[in-house]
Amino acid sequence: MQNGGESGGGGNSTQSNHHSVPVAIDPDLISELESQINAPPKLLSQLAGRSSCCIFRVPQSLAEINRKAYQPQIVSIGPYHHGNPKLRMIQEHKGRFLSDLLARPRTPPGSITLCDVLDTVYPLKESIRESYSEALDIDDRKLIEMIVLDGCFIIELFCKVGRLGPAETDDPLFKMAWVLPFLMRDLLRLENQIPYLVLKALFDRCIGNFTCTNTNTTNSSSSIGNNGDEGDQDRPSLAKLALVFFNYMVQRPVQVLGKYYDCEGKHLLDLFRQTYLPPKPELLRHPSKFLQLIQSARKLHLAGVEFKPKKSESFLDIDFKNGILEIPVLTIDDFSSSLFLNFVAYEQCYSDSSKYITTYATFMGCLINTPSDAGLLCDQKVVENYFGTDDEVARFFNNVGKDVVFDIHRSYLSRVFEDVNEYHRNNWHVRWAGFKHTYFDTPWSFISALAA
Template identity: 55%
Template sequence: MMVLDGLFIIELISKTLSVAPSDPDDPIFNMVWIFPFLGRDLLRLENQIPFFVLQTLFENTRVTRSCGADRSLAKLILGFFNYMMERPDGVLERFGNLEGKHLLDFFRLSFIPPPPPQQKPRIGEDELLELIPSAKKLGAAGIEFKPKKGDTVLAIRFHNGVLEIPHISIDDFVTAFLLNSVAFEQCYSHCPKHMTTYATFMGCLINNPSDAEFLCEQKIVENYFGTADDLTHFFNNLGKEVSFDIGNNYLSNVFVDVNEYSRNGWHVRWAELKDTYFNSPWSFISALAASILLLLTMIQAFFAVYPFAGGKPFGS
């Protein structure tokens, strides 16, 4: 069964990338709409075939491919999944020799920057690591959200009050990939829990539909999955009853720094001031006019009181 399924996977990938001849009357490979469904099925945890089986079948069927004989199986796999989750061309070159336990593990590893970040959390002796508030609450606390360009959605960064999060398009394929990646990391204890950490992080930010809409407005999330309620429901359930070590993950320092910044009273007051007086041109003009009027009133009062405070009248 593994040989039969493995040969189908090799044929599917090869024909999709036009490195193997295809039959114009093929009842499967000529239906374009079927590829996203097959892509999701290939990443289901229960459908995985050992990667060395795929590699062996790939090497033994190399002569059947009309072109691209010099391309590795890793590059072909990444090129195939690129139809469903587009990524920069440099990813194919960088992970061209990557190997995993199976397709799901291989595709998951291609999102983890080599080498995986290993940082000790910056935390005091009496301080406890905590999850971060939702996106709307962080915005009200003065934290700015900024979309970030990069090869992986995992490259999250917080610096000087700016939370940089790579843009991600959420659709059926991406949700299936995240769900199965988290499930794999929960089942296999000897792998880095990057996807679990990312799912927990996004689950914290998207606590309700207004948070989902806020991240969409900030160009961080592009929602093709459904409504804001659907997106919220997905991330809330993705991290439910999942084992997560907040003190030992690649975003531990981000959790610490974001919480420390959002609890600073000055940042909160400044954010409230900007939201009240500088969130639109009319409110800014009104605040500026009030400030000028107050300044002129103070100057008028000064000139009125000055002669009676021991000073000489002006012009004498």
């Protein structure tokens, strides 16, 4: 009985240990937590997961590698860099460009007023907000003002450069040779975009009945009225104006650009990116379950792989057959390097985007691991280096595919990855390549081999 009593007493003690002890809760703590519960996220808004959201801040993991590549250097477009005092010079010209756009001659005669422009943009204000991954801390009036100035600046810039109208020989922005290249790069930065639907609405309202009086007769590869389709030169599409504008930097054949004059993108960066993508997605072969990245160019070369430049409309068109890796010539310079980084950033951020550029960047990053790899591909005429030293090219490709995510098994180069690795694993190829490098690199080596 006594033991039972002790046991029972122990049980009561155990129960009492599980009872909660009243604690005085700090009301400020409750208030703080409630405010966080009720506060919507700003840096990555709840709308960022929708397909309508297409303009992003570049992730820190990518931006820290080359922050300058993602930030505008001369002009701000959209809200992310709006008000930056370093970009004030071009900002002061946006009003003038808006005035010039409104003053353009039209058929039938009639003016476009500021009210017309505002009426075009105002109904789109919610779509504009939904296009950005960050919640915009700006009222509707300021938002519309910014979008009108930025959108009309872009359209008038395209018109001036495309020679839609009399040439302005005294425009200060075109008298300084460095301005246009910087503008072209800035208009293709992911953080420096406005929705294409806004540009298209402004374009249709302001240029839809514009009378074209093209005066350019000197640059047939980049002019609007001298590119082989004179029948529509009075009604250039927005895509046509944009692609001709950017073609001053890349100099692609007009026949290639012409295929995309009716395209539309999420924004200008996406539009330009689409011109490099295959017209139809490739039917992917099911690769092996274990698929890995390839070796560097130098190692593949020692294993017998040959590198040859390939003529193609797109740099993405890589092929491997019978030990020959054919790669379209890639020109590396300040413009293309910035373009690559922003293409990849867009594909990484926008979930509905294909990953063609990311796959290509990863593939080239595998090939170019060291300055020696870069030098080899330059010697083989696969890479044209206007960027700097072989070391700088290697460093660029090491970084452009760093910390990116893509599914190698579902990538458009999955077959190339698999076939190159299979060729590299073949011991006969390695032995034969070693024999060639030993005995046939020079005529004297060849004679020595015969003598042996």
